[in-house]
Amino acid sequence: MRFGIIVLLLFILGACASTDTIAVHPEMISIKADSIPNNELSAIIGPYRDSLKGEMDRVVGYAPLHMMAARPSSSLMNWVADAVFTDQTRAVRLSTPTFCLLNNGEPIANARVEKGKLMVNGMRDGVTHFWVITSDYLMNGGDKATFFNKRTEVNRTGRLVRDALMSEIERVGTISADTTLRITF
Amino acid sequence: MDRRSFLGTGFLVTGGVLFAPSLLAAENSTRLKKVTILHTNDTHSNIDPFPDNHAKFPGMGGVEKRMMLIEKIRSEEGHVLLLDSGDIFQGTPYFNKYKGVLEMKCMSAMGYDAATMGNHDFDAGMEGFLKATEHADFSFLCANYDFTDTVLNKKTQRTKVFKKGGIKIGVFGVGVELKGLVTDTIFGKTQYLDPIIEANACALELKKEGCDLIICLSHLGYEYGDEQVSDKVLAANSEHIHVILGGHTHTFLAEPTQVKNRIGNTVLINQTGWGGVHLGRLDFYVDDQLLAKKEMLVVQ
Numbered sequence: 001m002r003f004g005i006i007v008l009l010l011f012i013l014g015a016c017a018s019t020d021t022i023a024v025h026p027e028m029i030s031i032k033a034d035s036i037p038n039n040e041l042s043a044i045i046g047p048y049r050d051s052l053k054g055e056m057d058r059v060v061g062y063a064p065l066h067m068m069a070a071r072p073s074s075s076l077m078n079w080v081a082d083a084v085f086t087d088q089t090r091a092v093r094l095s096t097p098t099f100c101l102l103n104n105g106e107p108i109a110n111a112r113v114e115k116g117k118l119m120v121n122g123m124r125d126g127v128t129h130f131w132v133i134t135s136d137y138l139m140n141g142g143d144k145a146t147f148f149n150k151r152t153e154v155n156r157t158g159r160l161v162r163d164a165l166m167s168e169i170e171r172v173g174t175i176s177a178d179t180t181l182r183i184t185f
Numbered sequence: 186m187d188r189r190s191f192l193g194t195g196f197l198v199t200g201g202v203l204f205a206p207s208l209l210a211a212e213n214s215t216r217l218k219k220v221t222i223l224h225t226n227d228t229h230s231n232i233d234p235f236p237d238n239h240a241k242f243p244g245m246g247g248v249e250k251r252m253m254l255i256e257k258i259r260s261e262e263g264h265v266l267l268l269d270s271g272d273i274f275q276g277t278p279y280f281n282k283y284k285g286v287l288e289m290k291c292m293s294a295m296g297y298d299a300a301t302m303g304n305h306d307f308d309a310g311m312e313g314f315l316k317a318t319e320h321a322d323f324s325f326l327c328a329n330y331d332f333t334d335t336v337l338n339k340k341t342q343r344t345k346v347f348k349k350g351g352i353k354i355g356v357f358g359v360g361v362e363l364k365g366l367v368t369d370t371i372f373g374k375t376q377y378l379d380p381i382i383e384a385n386a387c388a389l390e391l392k393k394e395g396c397d398l399i400i401c402l403s404h405l406g407y408e409y410g411d412e413q414v415s416d417k418v419l420a421a422n423s424e425h426i427h428v429i430l431g432g433h434t435h436t437f438l439a440e441p442t443q444v445k446n447r448i449g450n451t452v453l454i455n456q457t458g459w460g461g462v463h464l465g466r467l468d469f470y471v472d473d474q475l476l477a478k479k480e481m482l483v484v485q
Contacts, residue, residue, distance in 0.1 A: 022471050029254065055282070056278055
């Protein structure tokens with residue numbers, strides 16, 4: 001009888017032990033449909049969508065020609081660098097030479113690269129430092145911008161590149177399309 | 186005696202074979218328990234579908250279509266858990282204008298059960314996140330961000346246990362190192378804890394609580410060329426995690442990656458790319474018999 005009880009207990013314990021098999025059937029489903037369904041979400045999104053459309057679908061300014069990004073230099077990249085440079089130097093007057101460097105290609109403003117050598121406007125004998133207006137992404141070493149590790153001072157503006165570009169477009173109305181090749185190697 | 190020999194087979198499978206042998210399928214078996222896990226990551230404020238002329242994802246995604254799909258699956262399956270691995274915010278003007286409120290409303294309407302925080306979920310600031318999550322009726326799970334000295338103190342949880350279809354599912358979340366990804370002033374006094382240590386601790390807690398299935402929501406990233414902790418590194422150094430639902434690296438996996446953990450069991454890693462163009466689906470079958478179908482993966 002005792003033996004019987006022990007066997008029964010062991011069986012129960014065995015059944016409780018974590019011996020479950022877990023099997024999985026995986027599937028990756030593409031989310032596509034011919035039309036946007038009308039469901040509970042449509043009512044939630046509706047007012048937000050309409051209000052955003054009103055703000056997004058408006059003319060903020062004009063470009064004189066179709067501007068595109070291209071390496072090493074293009075009208076669009078020149079304009080982006082110029083706009084950020086202007087936006088920031090209008091806000092803050094800096095006594096040392098200053099230029100602007102951004103990523104996605106190498107947009108550069110108030111400086112040029114000639115045969116690989118950086119020439120910053122306003123650099124002269126005796127000046128050892130310059131300011132670079134750039135994004136936090138590059139300053140933190142993004143896009144292999146490791147040279148920013150050698151920085152001596154940082155001034156965080158809190159300004160978004162997007163906002164700088166928007167405000168420059170709205171300020172000038174028609175933006176400039178400078179096709180000068182600012183970078184040569 | 187039969188049971189003993191059956192267990193032997195089970196252990197062999199656990200130890201080495203990745204695809205279960207074609208023993209049988211018995212969904213109608215009363216002992217077979219099933220739960221469907223649906224998951225997304227890096228949806229990045231993509232409320233609307235991508236435009237029809239989009240180079241990569243023409244007309245794909247959009248929360249209304251996602252909801253339609255989720256509703257269809259819910260109508261077919263009794264037990265569904267819907268999870269997200271972070272970076273819900275940032276990527277479209279919806280976020281810039283409404284600071285994440287709409288994303289939270291949509292996810293709540295879709296019936297999300299839990300999510301973890303990605304680095305971009307700090308983009309409205311921690312106050313902004315807090316404000317947006319007033320509209321979230323699901324939990325944020327963050328095991329390796331210590332928010333004690335911040336406004337998010339006690340606003341997130343380490344782990345959460347769900348019971349679906351007789352299966353006890355333990356879920357927790359781990360996130361990526363914020364320094365360098367998020368401005369210091371934004372994450373403030375958030376303490377970053379070792380994701381491997383915290384993940385193993387959570388998984389052990391959940392196992393002790395009797396969870397049949399342990400899921401890690403991760404925003405660590407799938408894989409790196411250097412020593413940075415990724416989902417693959419976490420999986421290899423883990424013990425009780427069955428599945429890692431990943432994010433951050435926008436990796437599209439056509440099927441889950443299988444990694445051996447440090448005791449030789451298989452861990453699955455899945456990731457759905459980004460932008461809400463895919464929905465990951467994992468149907469889990471839990472049983473004390475080996476009832477796996479031919480095309481199934483066995484994780485324990």
